[in-house]
Amino acid sequence: MLSHSRTPVTVVGLGAMGRALAAAFLDAGHPTTVWNRTAARAAPLVARGARHAGAVEDAVRASPLIVTCLTSYEATTEVLRLGAGALRGRTLITLNSGSPSGARAMAAWAGEHGARFLDGAVKNVPSAVGAHDTQLYYSGDRSVFAEYEDTLKVLGGDTSHLGDEPDLAALYESAVGATLLPALVGFFQGAAAVQSRGLPAATLVPYAVKWLEMIASVLPVFAREIDSGDYSEPLSSVRLFLETARWDEEFGRETGVDVSWNAPLHDLVRRAAEAGHVDDSISALVEVLRKPAVPSRS
Known part of the structure; x- marks a missing residue:
């Protein structure tokens, strides 16, 4: 043409x-x-x-x-x-x-x-x-x-x-984009950790990519749970994430990497457990996200 x-x-x-x-x-x-x-x-x-x-x-x-x-x-x-x-x-x-x-x-x-x-x-x-x-x-x-x-x-x-x-593209841009910084910081934390052992960050890439592909494969399951409001048959439970939070902190101490960015995520998991979702799917976190924490008054 x-x-x-x-x-x-x-x-x-x-x-x-x-x-x-x-x-x-x-x-x-x-x-x-x-x-x-x-x-x-x-x-x-x-x-x-x-x-x-x-x-x-x-x-x-x-x-x-x-x-x-x-x-x-x-x-x-x-x-x-x-x-x-x-x-x-x-x-x-x-x-x-x-x-x-x-x-x-x-x-x-x-x-x-x-x-x-x-x-x-x-x-x-x-x-x-x-x-x-x-x-x-x-x-x-x-x-x-x-x-x-x-x-x-x-x-x-x-x-x-x-x-x-007219605002749907901006809505989806922000909704989809919400995954970017946490995913990148997670990779950067892992890169710093393997470097603490004298290993190149590049060695992490194939395993991180495979992990992200696994996460992508379960998103449709989580979406169905969220849309239905039924979290009773978890692929991965709130309890599991609650119990493994301490290992993130130990990992940070052992590798000398700042993992403090995980604290708000751990708090979100704790709030889901306190709200009665401890044995539900981790996708139940969306119920907590719909009700933001009220800042405490000093």
Whole structure:
């Protein structure tokens, strides 16, 4: 297909992810306009055929589809205010971090300026943008997604629409992202521990990957338990986690590794046991998470 038949796209924000998005559009033959507060970041993309707009308003006017990749909804609004008058009749897609309430506010702001709106999330690193298995999901007006679905699939083959509510992508982004830091810190703790024995952190990788695959395999079971509210046939019980908490502390002492980040997790397990879930599935922790602990008054 010739490039003139491809939807023109503007990418606003050229951090690592924004540059990857713009490069994917260029590689697929989309006429691509780029803008960034630091203009020098556009140079490599311009060398590949992108058009650099010197002003945000010019960038917005250049294309019917505007994709922003800034740090937050607030940052996006701040930048786009300079070109808000050009948004009418165009489609705005935001790919940034933020809360569901931020996405709702962004959708309202876009609507006030006459733009159609989708919010989205890229669930991978910049180097994976454009791959057939890279996951992105969007929320907002389904007809808008349908119109630009082929264009959006340029960014990743695993592209889906979550629903018409504009904040669903932000909701799932935060819900899925909640697993990231605990998983990484767990790996970093393990890496520090094996290094305390003079072993390379790299030796841990194949075993950690296999462990994460096992965790992935049981998530559907835990999801069914949570959705049904029946925790009575545990694969792994609250009691087991309660009894093994002390071994985490001993492991930290033996290896000289700070494991204090585990304390709130152990407290969550203890609270589940005290709430009557000691012999239930560990997925019963969701019942405790629905009732956050009340801070004690000193």
